[in-house]
Amino acid sequence: MKRRKFLGGIGAVGTASALSAPALLSTLSRASAQGSDIPVGLLFSLTGSVAVVESTLHDAALMAIEEINAAGGVHGRQLRPIIEDPASDPATYADRSRRLMIRDKCVSVFGSYTSASRQAVLPVTEQRKNLYWYPTLYEGRECSRNVMYGGAVPNQQQDELIPWAIENFGPRFYMIGNNYVYPKEENNYCKTLLAKHGGEVVHEEYVPLGHSDFSSVINRIRAEEPDVIFGTVVGDSDVAFARQYHAAELDPAKMPTISLTRSEVEVKAIGGEAAAGHLSSAPYFMGTQTPENERFVESYKSRYGGDQVTHFVSEAAYFQVYQFKAALEKLDPANITPEAIRDAAVGLTMAAPQGEVLIDENLHTHLWPKIGQWQSNGQAEVVLQSQERVAPLPYAAYEGQRCTGQGLVQG
């Protein structure tokens, strides 16, 4: 037999073992922290396709935890962040969330950008009665008693946006989104609003997630000449779409893209020139003028680099940690459980970078929707600011269903 090959094999196994030895030799179950610190889980992808956004959420949440610890922690105890990387894969999300909630005994877990990952985590969260803090805008239609929803639901993003858009640009909407539940739900809600305010849908289409070549879509847009392009494409698709729109020399003054998902992160990749003139609807923009935001942006930039941006999901990731802290402070230090935290969090107000936010009894958040127009410097100029905080109605599009403090209620 071939000795050299065999030795090579042994060498490879040796190297592999050396690389993985520390991991394999660690004990199978970690001791949970009793008494001295409070374990919290951070479940944001650092690798894979959604890492582009989720790593910023990780950064913002971690920064909040560090700030809280530096100010003395909660009840004199430090927060211990346990970081997992679910690699943009729902099955890995499910696995790591179990680790955090069951083995590591976290009293809360902050995580997820996509709804798919949140739904993968939901079974174990509800079974173990843990608390999942979800900072991202989503399609609504969920009413879990174990999830704190920090992002906007369709009614918060669209109720003021659609009439304003019809008034300022016209009634003909071209809907382009990625092919999954979020764009479809947003479009469903949009259609109900359009019907109410006299708009019409010129075309509705969906492209696969990650799809990059929009020549066909641009051709159709050119042919149809809508007044508004209602965009729910996300991530790489949004970047590609915006750049190709610009390359096609279409005019955002006449036919703007109004996006629910485009944030400072995408705009940075699109480039100021191509992004300028288009609009986004969100509760927060990096240029928001509040003292809390100035502090937030300054700390973020000094911690992570002057060229970094904050956006409406990382802002939510940040303020959710503070909401968690505020809820903890209301509790008896000897009795910290996820459900107690949840009950303490209901009705909590907090000065977030976007303004003062309130946690509803249905565990969603009252927010301040805004419409921003992107400038060539990568920042958004707010063109419409809602006068009052908008309540979250996750089942707004569905007659006869409401999300309340007792869960989903029919009728």
Added chain:
Amino acid sequence: MTVRLFYDLIALVIFALVIVFGVPALMGFDGFELNTFARYLALGIVSLALALSWGGAGLLNLGQAATFGMGSYAMAMHLKLKASGGTLPDFMGWNNVPELPLIWVPFHSLGVTLLAGLLVPAFVGGLIATFMFRARIAGVFVAIISLAFLVAFQLVVIEQQGITGGQNGLTGLAPLTLFGWSVDTYSVGFYYLVAGCLMLAITLGLYLTHSKFGLILRAIREDADRTRFFGYDVASYQTVIFCISAALAGWSGMLYTLVLQFASPTYMSVSFSLAIVIWCAVGGRDSVIAAAIGAILVNLLEGRLSDVFAEGWSLMLGVIFVLVVMFIPRGLHGLIGDLWHVLSNGSRKEGHPSNKSDMQSKPVETRQEN
């Protein structure tokens, strides 16, 4: 009883003891830890399914994840119907589907679900196999066609949001009720259910490998034309093993849905399918037990590495894979076989013809690497 079968049976017994007694004892019979390990066991079944077709017959099925996904969706559909209690599943309402699609109706019954989870993948596998092997497609092209099929299948599943839940998959599933026993996925009982399935699958795999059927498959792997000249209908044999492999993958998928409590189109992604190939390669594609162990080891390693290196675990895994492929192409099974040789032959020179165990426990060297 050949020497090889004897060694395989010993390995099976040892493996069974470790899985049934050793691991639970090591984890203190803790439901959560066992649930994590149960996931590895379920993945072991799909890895051994690939070993049957790849190591056993030389057919690299890069689309194994598609059949895996079919099984997992079958189980998920049944559990979703159970959770919806007679009304339309929630995601269908949101997609404006007026009534339960015909394809969902049979899944109310557990019996149909179990059969479908095995037979539908087998049937689809059979279709693809007939399509390929009647035309004597072999080698690299099998890999490519199966890969193209996988990509197309995943796209179809994602596209048909009203039927399959689209990108989000099927979530919000009820727990399984098996003959009156409500299966709690964090219980020791569930772990033994999965372990039992794995043992059964391995036994089936061993039976196939050591039967005449397995022998003919190996002959086909070495030289399909020569086997044809002997009068064997090569395409039929390839189709049958492809179907069996697909059925096993479907079985694995059903268990996986039970472990994770949801089904997602990511189970049918190219990365996942290649991950299955990697587990099989690391363990050793020539042996079903080794392939299962490979899956368990790699996933265990991944879990541990990501614990310790939150940032760099992916990179380390990539490096390890490359090293394994380069230096231990026959996987750990091959390495152990070589080790056995070194120990038993001592310093015998290469090419010495006499050793009997040489002939029986190592695969014949004349064949072209596939």
Added chain:
Amino acid sequence: MDVILNQLFAGLSMASILLIIALGLAIIYGAMGVINLAHGEFVMLGAYAAWAMQTHAGFSIIVALPFVFVAVGAVGWIIERVIVQRLYHRPLDTILATWGIGIVLQQLVRLSVGAESRFVKGPEMLSGNTQIGGLFMSNYRIFLIAFSLAVLMATWALLTRTEFGMKLRAVIQNRQISECYGIEAKHVYSITFAYGAGLAGIAGALITPLFSTVPTMGTGLVVDAFLVVIVGGLGSLIGTAAASALIGEATALFSLLMNDTLGRIAVLAGIIVLIRFRPRGLFPSNTGR
């Protein structure tokens, strides 16, 4: 009518992008039978190289192209020498090894540069559109079409008109006899792999103004590139070009009739059927492989 013409142009543009990405893969596969699943990551490396040169040295994409070619080619050369060379007699193992290499490259880029999407500016002189009646053609896409054809011609010239090309063709036909004639097959293979990688790098640099530059951009591209190579036929440049044109136009037309997702499914189904009936592709070369 306008819509159809615009769609035809869109298809041509898609085809040119497919061609320039798949060309490197076709050469590597045609010459050495290596299934290089890291090809997408070579494209990604080219994109990041272009970004790095633009950000740190202020080069526009066009100026950066030769540097990108050399840089990614060098990476390819190293990978070939260290890893791929040992796997020539194990074609299916190259799938796994190159997949692993792809993961490693992706993670290295992510760890060093970060996961965020990078902005690369397109060349000024190529911005804008040319309009002929109702037909709108993006200037940059016209440039891409022309460039991909130029690269195709250059590769053809390299293979048929240079001494290196002759050596490569000899080695493809019969490695042992070529070595008897004094051709260093190993050397030829290394350079070929490097050339294929360099082409992928150029492709990456060229597509950055249109698409998003992230570490994961390669994974989606490699399957498509692969299918183009298989459909076109082994070792055939014309085949690769024809397959790119076919697949690009088919995707565009299907997406006109249905939607993009169904279009892609239809194209994949078509490819499966095609490989079944013509497994050696549209234009198989006659060298005995």
